[in-house]
Amino acid sequence: MNLRSVMTSFASGLTVAAAALGGVGTPDAYVSGLLHQTLNGVSITNVQGRRLTACCLGSSGQDGVEIQLNSAWGGATAVEIQHAFVPGSEMRIRPRGWDGTIKGTVRMTGSSGGSTLTADFSDMGATSLHYEDYDANGALVGQGEFPVGGIEMIPPCINPPGSVPFWYFLATWNPNTQSWVFTLQFRCIVPGPPDDSSTNRTIVLTPGLPPGTPVLAGLASLEITGTDAGELQLRDGSLHTLGLECWGLGQGHLSETCDNPGGCTPEEITLRCDNIGSSGQDGVAIDLGHDAGSLSLRSKRCPDCPPGHVTLIKVYDNEQRVMMSAASSDNQATGATDLTLDYTGIDALEYEVVLYDENDNEIGGAFVLSGLQAIAYWDQCPPPRRATWFCQGYKCWLIACVDPMEFVLPGGGVVPGVARASFEPLNHTGSAPMRQCRVSSQDSPIELEGITVQSADGDLNCDGAVDILDINPFVLALGDPAAYSAAYPDCNAHHADVNDDDNIDVLDINPFIALLSGG
Structure with a gap:
């Protein structure tokens, strides 16, 4: 050791x-x-x-x-x-x-x-x-x-x-x-x-x-x-x-843990939160930074959690609005995870879920009432792992570990062979980038791993890369942010604030060029 x-x-x-x-x-x-x-x-x-x-x-x-x-x-x-x-x-x-x-x-x-x-x-x-x-x-x-x-x-x-x-x-x-x-x-x-x-x-x-x-x-x-x-x-x-x-929320106590008896590299470290009570307010907060473009994380399964135990993941924008709330609970009777997504923090009363197989073919989907209807899924992950959450803007995905997942959507039967599921709020009023993620629980510790945040600076077309395809949308965001938002409704004009001074203006041009050049 x-x-x-x-x-x-x-x-x-x-x-x-x-x-x-x-x-x-x-x-x-x-x-x-x-x-x-x-x-x-x-x-x-x-x-x-x-x-x-x-x-x-x-x-x-x-x-x-x-x-x-x-x-x-x-x-x-x-x-x-x-x-x-x-x-x-x-x-x-x-x-x-x-x-x-x-x-x-x-x-x-x-x-x-x-x-x-x-x-x-x-x-x-x-x-x-x-x-x-x-x-x-x-x-x-x-x-x-x-x-x-x-x-x-x-x-x-x-x-x-x-x-x-x-x-x-x-x-x-x-x-x-x-x-x-x-x-x-x-x-x-x-x-x-x-x-x-x-x-x-x-x-x-x-x-x-x-x-x-x-x-x-x-x-x-x-x-x-x-x-x-x-x-x-x-x-x-x-x-x-x-x-x-x-940092810790409520009475939660934070620490870093390592599951490997031979030791861990810094990248293999797990973030753990202990001393969690029954209030549902104890947990951990993570600042994603001012330029977060995407967030990826997964929690570990709790083998000794009491029946009805709920883990709540909330993503906030930089205006402190809840962009997405995901409450999950292991169903003792069925072995499934019951998942309830809530987008009412950005005024979305409904969201769309789409299921994909390993070849990226659409194999199922539904429109679900925000915060009111639950989805059941079996992630097939080897314990104690769970499926990975990936969020980019206002759209999130749940990604299988190795073997595909099974889903039960409201009003439908079992859909097997699911490699990933996407969740997107409909008619929402959000317009600000991600800023913070909070994970809370009841009466059991939280362990998070694989936490990754990718910067969105300069990625004006939201394709995950900064290249020549971002030049025209950058110019549009610089000259007419409202027109940019209309042309790229799933993106955010804040990505043009490349010099991070909270303004989108000519001072962002040289930093944007540096990003294009790989600087």
Whole structure:
């Protein structure tokens, strides 16, 4: 058993052992599904949603909170940094490896003119540290070797009134470069609900390791400490499993697991959510990113689930509307999975299901009342696997594992030999891209695998590729978004916002050309 599987087992044990912990006035609490443990006598004074307040940070520099990740992919948190601009004060974030040792230190030290940002990753063997500096519009304004003396920072929040400066720290594994990347975003947050957040500056740090240096296998935790700050405000803790921001809903506890006794690659990791009660509100949320074009995932079958157990998958657009809700339950009497799809969140009272065989021939179909009629199917997947969900825009597919599925549609008989089934809402009012997926359950853990999100930037004809066939629809979306929506009703004009500034304009032209060129 290698280090990955050993630490995965440790993480699962930690989750169970700490399940009863958490609450105001205690040294430990679960927030966003992650265990937050106080350091050096600090006590938790408030937990509200995804926010935690701890007190008090003295002058030792050792007072703070440690967030348990136990992740092959890394994780993130945001810390309020108002006091980091007071001369002599300090805020420090240190990632800890699975071997229990600190792997780097990033700190903000208050000065008369603001704060000095310094970074050191020599503890992980780095001999160089590359940085990229981006402004509020995402434009690159500086890059190179990180300055030895650090980077001078000014308070990021002047307007709007009531805004609070936060430092968002993300440590994540990049499978393309086979390296760890540390992203620092300096945000202004106006407390809500809903919160209003803007990012004023982003600094990306990439440690350089000498050839032959062992790559960091994963992160056990993030340690956040400070001096003379009084209260410590943390929020939005998350895992970044498979490169996606994931956090717990309700009382759910998140962890990464590995089913292979010999260990897993990061891509083979399973996202697990434990400590689920009977409310139906506990589970996991996954941020799909601002440019999600498609989503693929599958859940594992629960062998010990109680009768009537329901797993609910919801996909939200970036306007927080429910694009699709899929409630599934294993029928103890028939052995089938009963599936109810609901599109009323986008005002679709009916949807169409179409069944295809392995040669992509249509072999059945029906029009189904949204949220009112159930479909039964047998997925024939080897336990504990289930069929795979794939969603692109407002259309979703259920894809068989190896052997074909059998379906029973409302008012019809059994349809065997189904390789995939498509589901599409009729006369819906949705117009925004996918943004978030939430999976909840009752009285049993959730395990998700094969989670994949593909970007839709530049894919204006929605064929899954960015090529010359996207040029005309891009020009149409740029000049007349309404005409584009009429010509491509199953696509979304947001795909033309290639520079991600929330506007579709001439500033998207050069980034679109770069995508066409493979850049």
